Amino acid sequence: MFYFRYFLRYLRNEVFVLPSRAVVLAFALALGFLPLITQDPYVLRLVILTALFSLYAASWDLLSGYTGQVSLGHALFFGVGAYTAALLSAHLRLPPYATVPAGAVVATGAGLLVGIPCLRLRRHYLALATLAFPLMLLGLVFMFPGFSGGEGGIWRISRLAPSRVGEYYLIVGVAAALIAALWKVGSSRLGLIFHAIREDEVAVRASGIDAVRYKLLAFALSGLTAGAAGALYAHFTRIAGPSNLDLFMSFQPVIWTIFGGAGTIYGPVAGAFVLYPVLDLLQTAVPKYRMLLFALLILLILRFMPQGVAIWVRDAIERACPGCRVRNARFRRVCRACGASLQP
Amino acid sequence: MIADILVNGMVRSGVYAMLALGFGLVFGVGRILNLAHTAFYMLAAYALFALAGGGLGLPLAAPLAVLAVAGIGLALYKLFVEPVRELEATVLLSTLALAVLLQEVCHVLFTADLLYVPPAFPGYTSIAGVRVGHQEAAALGLAVVSLVGVWFLLSRTRLGLAIRACAQDREVANLMGMNVNRVTAVVMALGFLLAALAGLAVAPLFPVEPKMWSHPLVIVLAAVVLGGLGSLKGSVIGAVILAFAEVLVVFLVPGGSYLRTAVALLIMVGVFLFRPEGLFGAGIPEER
Numbered sequence: 001m002f003y004f005r006y007f008l009r010y011l012r013n014e015v016f017v018l019p020s021r022a023v024v025l026a027f028a029l030a031l032g033f034l035p036l037i038t039q040d041p042y043v044l045r046l047v048i049l050t051a052l053f054s055l056y057a058a059s060w061d062l063l064s065g066y067t068g069q070v071s072l073g074h075a076l077f078f079g080v081g082a083y084t085a086a087l088l089s090a091h092l093r094l095p096p097y098a099t100v101p102a103g104a105v106v107a108t109g110a111g112l113l114v115g116i117p118c119l120r121l122r123r124h125y126l127a128l129a130t131l132a133f134p135l136m137l138l139g140l141v142f143m144f145p146g147f148s149g150g151e152g153g154i155w156r157i158s159r160l161a162p163s164r165v166g167e168y169y170l171i172v173g174v175a176a177a178l179i180a181a182l183w184k185v186g187s188s189r190l191g192l193i194f195h196a197i198r199e200d201e202v203a204v205r206a207s208g209i210d211a212v213r214y215k216l217l218a219f220a221l222s223g224l225t226a227g228a229a230g231a232l233y234a235h236f237t238r239i240a241g242p243s244n245l246d247l248f249m250s251f252q253p254v255i256w257t258i259f260g261g262a263g264t265i266y267g268p269v270a271g272a273f274v275l276y277p278v279l280d281l282l283q284t285a286v287p288k289y290r291m292l293l294f295a296l297l298i299l300l301i302l303r304f305m306p307q308g309v310a311i312w313v314r315d316a317i318e319r320a321c322p323g324c325r326v327r328n329a330r331f332r333r334v335c336r337a338c339g340a341s342l343q344p
Numbered sequence: 345m346i347a348d349i350l351v352n353g354m355v356r357s358g359v360y361a362m363l364a365l366g367f368g369l370v371f372g373v374g375r376i377l378n379l380a381h382t383a384f385y386m387l388a389a390y391a392l393f394a395l396a397g398g399g400l401g402l403p404l405a406a407p408l409a410v411l412a413v414a415g416i417g418l419a420l421y422k423l424f425v426e427p428v429r430e431l432e433a434t435v436l437l438s439t440l441a442l443a444v445l446l447q448e449v450c451h452v453l454f455t456a457d458l459l460y461v462p463p464a465f466p467g468y469t470s471i472a473g474v475r476v477g478h479q480e481a482a483a484l485g486l487a488v489v490s491l492v493g494v495w496f497l498l499s500r501t502r503l504g505l506a507i508r509a510c511a512q513d514r515e516v517a518n519l520m521g522m523n524v525n526r527v528t529a530v531v532m533a534l535g536f537l538l539a540a541l542a543g544l545a546v547a548p549l550f551p552v553e554p555k556m557w558s559h560p561l562v563i564v565l566a567a568v569v570l571g572g573l574g575s576l577k578g579s580v581i582g583a584v585i586l587a588f589a590e591v592l593v594v595f596l597v598p599g600g601s602y603l604r605t606a607v608a609l610l611i612m613v614g615v616f617l618f619r620p621e622g623l624f625g626a627g628i629p630e631e632r
Binding site: 065070117120121122124125127128129131132133135136138139140142143247251254255258259262288289291292294295296298299302303306307308 | 371377424436438440441442444445448449452558562565569573602603605606612613617620622
């Protein structure tokens with residue numbers, strides 16, 4: 001009873017005071033209850049893929065939006081996760097609860113492997129060096145088709161769960177848990193250090209913080225989550241092919257994240273959940289003009305909301321108190337923390 | 345064999361050098377990482393195909409195609425890139441979306457089939473026992489002329505002085521009374537012009553298709569950082585190195601056409617291990 005009242009109070013004082021938090025809660029609940037409303041395999045498939053891409057985008061954002069180490073080769077982690085899970089599943093017939101963590105761990109290793117030589121590089125040099133790695137791996141995949149499946153990819157990957165609803169809860173649950181963990185990391189002391197590294201690395205080092213270690217940590221965390229997304233993707237689509245490593249796969253998280261709003265975790269999630277269904281809708285409505293309209297839509301929206309959709313919406317429904325910087329709902333007259341007047 | 349490698353390598357060097365020079369100029373002056381740069385090269389090849397196929401003679405079609413591409417590029421820049429120029433991440437995505445947009449426009453108008461532009465200069469000449477196609481020679485000549493032209497513009501004219509000043513320090517150039525935005529627009533137009541010329545040079549040599557921009561984009565990005573961002577000499581030399589590496593791999597390694605991108609990128613990463621700022625880039629001071 002006490003915990004129930006505590007929970008209600010927490011809900012009222014911490015969640016419902018800000019419209020953005022209420023929206024996030026409603027969104028999470030809607031994801032949880034969706035299979036009770038509809039069991040249409042098409043809708044479930046769409047939401048599963050969107051959830052996987054939002055996890056992938058969030059992992060890119062932790063590395064690039066937070067620490068400012070822009071990676072144009074994120075497909076490396078996604079592809080390494082997918083190929084590891086696929087190889088273990090197809091050749092050794094390991095069950096998914098072994099292959100998915102294995103994919104994530106190998107992708108973490110890939111993150112460290114790429115991160116160490118990239119420590120000396122700055123900004124654009126870093127972006128282009130990371131661009132190289134998945135394309136080099138792609139060349140190797142084509143060179144050894146016997147092991148990697150070559151052009152056709154790897155088939156015969158086991159299913160995650162016997163039913164579509166089971167797959168839905170498994171994948172969306174894992175993705176939501178990992179995104180929540182990334183959000184927690186992003187708003188903790190660690191996230192603060194990541195932000196600081198992006199803004200001014202010299203100042204971070206001058207404050208006695210080992211910037212190198214934190215930059216590598218960002219690479220490892222990002223590789224871990226992107227690898228998990230890749231492994232789940234391989235198990236869900238039941239094929240791991242060269243398209244998991246190509247240039248478009250590297251650009252995808254950039255598209256979702258910048259469209260949603262970089263430097264926040266909800267930005268990439270919002271970006272993926274807005275854009276991916278639109279892309280799918282265009283596919284069924286006007287397949288010939290699908291990418292044309294998609295590119296035009298991105299261009300027009302970025303032209304008018306250059307910071308990203310999620311940040312534009314957040315700034316429309318909330319504002320920061322000029323005195324203490326705490327965020328308040330737009331309709332409040334006085335700040336909820338310090339009581340200062342919010343009237344201009 | 346050696347002659348083939350030499351001729352092919354030189355033609356590719358010329359094309360990549362034109363693309364890399366335009367890309368490097370745009371980056372140096374506007375701080376814009378223009379992922380759509382090679383899409384304009386594709387657009388020029390299609391424009392030449394459409395205009396030359398539409399009955400115009402080549403001497404008329406080629407300049408028209410170049411001007412049309414530069415005009416379209418400038419209009420798209422003014423519409424979609426300039427308003428968000430201050431936000432680096434947004435520019436990245438906007439230019440990527442522009443590239444996809446152009447690719448899809450060409451896809452819708454011309455389908456995804458491989459198109460072949462008839463060569464403007466058929467035939468070949470033997471130079472010391474090596475057969476050199478006239479078309480290849482013309483492509484190389486075009487590259488040399490445009491590189492020398494850009495060098496002349498940058499080092500011998502008032503506009504070139506303004507461009508170099510803006511590349512060095514935008515704010516001070518602005519304080520000295522230069523219209524920085526207009527200089528940036530001029531440089532963008534110059535970049536599109538160079539990309540369009542490169543497109544004209546390759547249109548009769550390689551098949552024209554909507555996805556032809558993505559491979560040169562990777563090579564150009566690699567060439568520009570290999571040479572060092574901000575150094576035009578470096579971009580051109582980087583382009584030559586990568587072009588010859590690519591041609592060598594394709595000719596000498598069995599199955600090498602799969603590896604051509606990988607080898608170019610391997611060279612870039614290898615250089616980074618020893619010189620993180622590229623071959624001719626200035627040592628990077630700690631930015632504050």
